[in-house]
Amino acid sequence: MYSTMLPMLAQAKKDGKGVPAFNIHALEVVPMMARTAAEKKCPVILQVSVSTAKYIGFRLLSLMVKDVAGELDIPVALHLDHASKLEDIEGALAGGFSSVMYDGSRLPLDENIANTQKAVKLARDAGASIEAELGIVGRGKIIESYPYTDPDDAVQFVKETGVDALAVGIGTHHGQYKAKTNINLDVLRAIHEKVDTPLVLHGGTGVREEDVRTCIRLGMLKLNFGTELNVSWVRRAKEVFGECEPDESLRELMIRCNDAMADTIRKKIDLVRF
Ligand SMILES: [Zn+2]
Numbered sequence: 637m638y639s640t641m642l643p644m645l646a647q648a649k650k651d652g653k654g655v656p657a658f659n660i661h662a663l664e665v666v667p668m669m670a671r672t673a674a675e676k677k678c679p680v681i682l683q684v685s686v687s688t689a690k691y692i693g694f695r696l697l698s699l700m701v702k703d704v705a706g707e708l709d710i711p712v713a714l715h716l717d718h719a720s721k722l723e724d725i726e727g728a729l730a731g732g733f734s735s736v737m738y739d740g741s742r743l744p745l746d747e748n749i750a751n752t753q754k755a756v757k758l759a760r761d762a763g764a765s766i767e768a769e770l771g772i773v774g775r776g777k778i779i780e781s782y783p784y785t786d787p788d789d790a791v792q793f794v795k796e797t798g799v800d801a802l803a804v805g806i807g808t809h810h811g812q813y814k815a816k817t818n819i820n821l822d823v824l825r826a827i828h829e830k831v832d833t834p835l836v837l838h839g840g841t842g843v844r845e846e847d848v849r850t851c852i853r854l855g856m857l858k859l860n861f862g863t864e865l866n867v868s869w870v871r872r873a874k875e876v877f878g879e880c881e882p883d884e885s886l887r888e889l890m891i892r893c894n895d896a897m898a899d900t901i902r903k904k905i906d907l908v909r910f
């Protein structure tokens with residue numbers, strides 16, 4: 637069934653498990669993602685960047701996710717990832733998204749809090765769940781020295797905004813798939829000791845499996861995986877499309893690429909539902 641993140645995160649907290657969030661890059665993967673999670677009896681968050689959401693269309697995407705979620709026994713959320721403009725959050729909510737993320741992590745703390753408060757109001761009015769970010773998750777060139785989230789700032793942030801989930805910077809990096817990151821579990825532990833709000837792991841592809849499990853124990857209940865899924869689809873596509881005849885069925889070719897992504901999804905579910 638179509639859902640916000642709230643019941644999934646509440647259940648995950650009770651069970652000591654994580655909820656996986658998978659990034660959609662194209663419509664073709666959507667039914668496969670939801671059905672693969674259902675086959676594993678795992679609640680799932682399907683999320684999109686603002687640019688992918690605009691490429692597909694907010695409403696078209698939500699109609700598709702709602703329709704496929706309606707046939708399944710697991711909760712499925714559709715979440716807007718890393719929106720830095722409130723107008724994009726409004727667009728997603730008007731289009732039927734069940735969850736959004738406001739990302740003001742590059743702003744000074746007081747501005748991030750003020751904008752997040754506005755985003756929380758928009759989400760609440762639409763009956764959606766909301767995630768925000770404090771501290772930096774790396775992007776682009778890999779740098780070891782991104783500032784970590786300050787635990788005391790995190791206390792103030794969740795108190796003043798009332799967000800449902802908080803992304804924190806502990807040294808993870810978006811788009812990293814060639815090597816694993818040295819994350820700072822001491823920072824995460826310090827945040828977890830002070831903050832009860834579910835935390836979110838961004839850049840999950842670049843995190844060692846044993847560290848992912850430690851992160852769940854330390855309060856990271858939403859775990860984002862995007863790059864590794866994309867890599868598995870495109871790797872298979874290079875083989876499949878590289879060796880095919882031009883009159884082969886596009887459907888059959890794409891199913892083979894989707895199968896590769898589904899294998900990665902099953903592995904990630906096993907990783908977070910231990
Ligand atoms: Zn992210």
